[in-house]
Amino acid sequence: MKIPEIPQNESERLVALDRYKILDTLTEQVYDDLTQLAADICGTSIALISLVDEDRQWFKSHIGLDVKQTPRDISFCGHAVSENALLIVPDASKDPRFSDNPLVAQEPYIRFYAGAPLTTPDNYTLGTLCVIDRQPHELTHTQIKQLESLSRLVINQFELRLKEETSRLLASVVESSNDAIITKTSEGIITSWNQSAVNIFGYSQSEAIGKPISMLFPPDRLEEENRILARLKKGERVEHFETVRICKDGSHSDISATISPLFDSNGEIIGFSKIVRDITELKQAQLELAKSNAELVKANQLKDEFLGLMSHELRTPLNAILGMTELLQDEIFGSLNPQQIIALTTIDLSSSHLLKLIDDILDLTNIAAGRLKLNFEVTDINHLCQNSLDLIERSAAKKHLNLELNIQPNLSAIVIDSTRIQQVLLNLLDNAIKFTPEGGSIRLEVSTYVNHLNLSNWLRFTIIDTGIGFELEKFSQLFQPFMQIDSTLSRRYEGLGLGLAIVKQIVELHDGKLEANSILGKGSCFTFELPFENNFGSSRATKQTMDMDMNIQSDIPTRPQVHPLILLAEDNESNILTTVSYLEAKEYRVCVAKNGREAIAFAKEFCPDMILMDIQMPEMDGLKAIELIRLDPSLQNIPIIAMTALAMASDRQKCLEAGANDYVAKPVKFRQLVATIQKMLLNIKP
Template sequence: MKKPEIPHNENERLIELRRLNILDSEQEKDFDDLVELASIICGVPISLVTLVDADRQWFKSKKGVEIDSSPRDISFCGHAINYDDVMVIENTVADKRFFDNPLVTEDPNIRFYAGMPIKSENGFNLGTLCVIDTQPKKLTELQITALKVLGGQASKLIELRDKKNELEIKNEKLESLNQLNTRITSIISHDLKGPINSLRAYMNSNYIDANNPKDLAQLFPLVKNNLNSLNELVENLLEWSNSSNDVNFENIKVKELIFEVCNLFVGNALEKNIDLKCGYLHEDKILADLSMLRFIMRNLINNAIKFTENGEVIVETEKTDDHQIIIKVTDTGVGISKELLERIKLKDKKVSTKGTRNEKGTGLGLQLIREFLSIHKTDLEIESVENEGSTFSFSLPVA
């Protein structure tokens, strides 16, 4: 028996196969109709749409067999993908490549095989549309032509399936962004007006004498807090605006990004006597949208500093067995009460509390973090003990 040769472009071919996300997918009628038609036209009991993986051939659609896959090193289709035309073996026992192949000497006792390569849009042979018989056989020219046409249709179906998946993903992203836009518009209408109205009330108050230093001294902290709140809100909205124009997933060096964001808060941490540590960080790349991930990290670190005084804020990563990177931001701050934690976990609720130095928050950051993480198919985990500290974490796939 001769094992199939490995195509010269095998690595690129396998990347293409995985990109199409078709391996181990559900049964689809369009492919089933193809194998049924191939079986009828060629007059054979077995027909398959096969995809040749690294060490197996997997059957996207099948007629006449029960198994879903078989080893690549004994497969006929492993040979056929090295051709650009139909590969025909009229009598397997008379062919030195296959006469002692287990698929010939044992079930399903192949005696005849013909396979037309299924080519991807980028020109890679992914597998075959093949027909099989338990008796030696010779196809007519018309049957061979029909097999070529059906193989081409299998290629077209895979292309259409890929385009459909891409469109569904884009529609899902668009729907998520539309929902996000609606929620943010609602938040803006309330939160942007709040600090402004508060400032106007202070300024127009009959109880404030602009010529009285004591009145001005009382007014200053209130104005400062409201301006800080407005600044935080505007920054969050600008970040949201930049991120919501499009979602661009790319490979990101998580260690570099965390160092970049941590450096933005060194001064804030020193001012509150906080030891800001970028703990153990993995070198792996993760798959994420850079703008959204930067926003998430900025807000989590900023919040950890806001609710901590004379303590630590630690940013670290953990790699799981299922190829995920968990990013954690832990502080030794005031923590969160059970009651407040329950409110925070109600994702449709916006919660705002003051920091250790009465820093005002808008509650917008946490909502946006959750929205951005939902686009990444993940969620924010929160662990906290009042007066001891909190840990905020989320996971993203290794690229």
């Protein structure tokens, strides 16, 4: 193991570190936000703001690592400080400098490290903003640049902290009467001028007394002073008036002035007193803070853009993979032998798992940003619960788990966001399956009760399993993003630790409550409760919902006798092949446009029965094409389904506002797509 070298300017560096007075301070949200943002952008489980002291590295903020400091001799950040440069270690176990480092060989088992130096304006490196992972990792050029940008924001926060401390000290001096105190006659001639006035404006007492106060006024502030003088002559007091004054050296100072009239024994105004505070540094600090906040907003925008791009670029090939898998499973290209069926099932499950991870990350980001909006509708609870169990039945059967459903008789339909509550149920049921050994059981219970304190109605869902359980002391970790109950679990079980975090947020968006109990080695019980107001009758009052089970074809409406013509607007060749193959196998006619302009031209030429519109296409995007199609009276009634890999919270709304009738996020489930197409075509038939 190589011990970090001590920089030549170590003494001065430690003095620079000390001047910020930040070591051993309490956690602060602004720094935690920056480290979390670094972890999100770089895709790592750990991020730190590490400050290298004389014999230790201390963490001002630590995400994903539950320690506050480690010895300097074994620190990665010590190397970055000594080199005063970005340090990237793709795989520490293969790097001779770190392979036998205790932080690599033991907990926390560091494999990847990237640290951007925290360098002060006077060029002293205090530590790093670093991202760490327990697996080898690589950063893109963009991620490296964003990490360096965030490190500069950390230093900006340190500088703002220093300036704010200076401002507080200045305020203390002002409160002890060290403000400039000036008196003047009714005509504006200076009669007194204290030392603080000398300090602020640069004029000595002899230079100022007897001179007009207007010598301090910039030409563009004369009218402002006249308005103030008019108020003072009425006997008013002007408090904390902020303006600008000219100093002896020609510089401009921001000041805050409190001005009061002076009266003689007869109550006549004989002059004015002015208490002046120099707020130049405060104004500058406010400007720098606003600039820093703007940079943080921009960094968040970059994160959102990155997540949106990541989602689109992953969904596009997944659409072809899942689509082709569905075509093969439906034996559109010929019959399958048992080995091929098993192979396709493996592809389907693995691709679906990757899609769920993408959706979970986007959901968590949207919830954190307050962009997730609930879509409340009348929901049949029996149908919701049975459908949820149907969706996880195959996974449970693989482990020979017994599934039970116990619903209170005659349970009424209630108003909830059925899609999001089903997401909650599926996450909790998936977890139960994951952590329950073979041959165990999982039970879903649903009931209502009345809170007699405020007579409110509540719907209670309980998921009980006979799984491995967890220690109640670790309950707080359950609902934290990217957290697992134990590090060994993260190796034995799949997942990023996002599911329960999303569950908690969705339940809270419903103003609900979430609880968990467990006995280690015996099982767990998760309960969430939702308030509800309205009763809509018996469980027969079911909303019209397509069954998303593998047997969805049974619910597909009868197709019209004439083979409908579908216009597919899509520029990705793999997706074209997949979609056209499936639709033609279902006896649809298909024509293909590869950009928005072609889509408009083909719509006018062929007048299709339905348009499937991708959004991101060359020459003209799908949104613009939809808008122009809707402006043509001859095309206004053609149903359009937006079919895109853009899956952020606002994308569906943008498509509908442009004029689409429906929206489908890629990867597309073709059985569900065909059901939607046939239902829409039947609805427009006379």
